[in-house]
Amino acid sequence: MAKESKKHQQDECGTPLINGLKACTLKHTMKKLYSCNQCNYRADKPNLLKKHIRRHTNEKPYNCDQCAYNTSDRSDFVRHMRVHTGEKPYRCKQCEHKTSTASSLKLHMRRHTGEKPYKCVQCKYSASERGKLRRHMRIHTGEKPYKCKWCEYRASQQSSVQAHMKRHIGEKPYICEQCGFSALNRSILLTHAHVTAGEKPGTVSTVQLDQIKRMQAHGRAPYQMQTGVITVLL
Template sequence: MADSNLRGHEQEHSSEKPYMCGECGYRTARKSHLSQHMRIHTGEKPYKCDLCDYSTAQKSNLDCHLAKHTGDKPYMCGECGYRTAFKSHLSQHMRRHTGEKPYMCGECGYRTARKTDLLKHMRTHTGEKPFKCDKCDFSAAQKSTLDSHRVKHTGEKPYMCGECGYRTAHKSALSNI
């Protein structure tokens, strides 16, 4: 087992990515990462909160969510007072103060402070659109784009102008008033 973990870790540092998603072409060095990725397509959310209806595809997301119930935030930024339940979130937050952007796109040079932002950015190069509408054949590279699309089916207008009461399906429409 230890040898396979070492091999998988070494592959992450190389360009070798033998595991590929048959749905969108996503490639990874680890089989476990492919299994986790497939949940995007299947919608499987096996990690469930015992305290509310929240469920997620990743255990780490559930761990973060549980901190909302306890309110415990032991890690604090010495510069601005930001508090968090996770040391990794504080490390990520500190990049706002330092300007560090350690994650870089090999295609175009885009840099970011967050690995998740780089992964989302890479979809601009791969054309991957893993977020699918359950009402039509629309698909999107970002979940927020799919969420905006879904209001076409529901007719919901969740954004309201505080001055005149105008309601809209898209937040950006409020800034155009």
């Protein structure tokens, strides 16, 4: 077998050798030349090191002119501004759902695929989001980090404490626009809508649980909240 030409030889990392010279010498010798003087972090580009240094200095040069938000990262700032502009450039290919970030779209797509990569090690529960698994694990650990400021009530979820506290002040913000019925939470009002369905023609007789679930699965609420009054959209 003829000896391989030096022009086509490769070094140990697979990079071609050109006329016997290593083309990737610069890549190997100059990799991560920029080091942080406060920790062990190293970077191969000065702008990455500059971005890292802001973690130590807490510098946040990107300031929102519409709210108090500020950040050290430009890409985070761009994503934040979409909260104000309403821009949602990421669109689901299987439905009309749109989102402002790629990560949010990825989470949404799991509703279509059924993917639930976060699995409980103590039972068969699995979730599409890390936060949901974290909340579920409190069932096993008994952790209740959220506490009512007026009594000893504690809960594993913040929403449970918020709903509980409304009982102290007698607040019932969810109001049926058809009859004036007020409820402590959204689920009670929706139950009320089902109970009264058909009793008052033209009101909420078209409300169906399966429709509600489908709308919620696509990021749409089957009701509209305006000044404390819920209008059923179905």
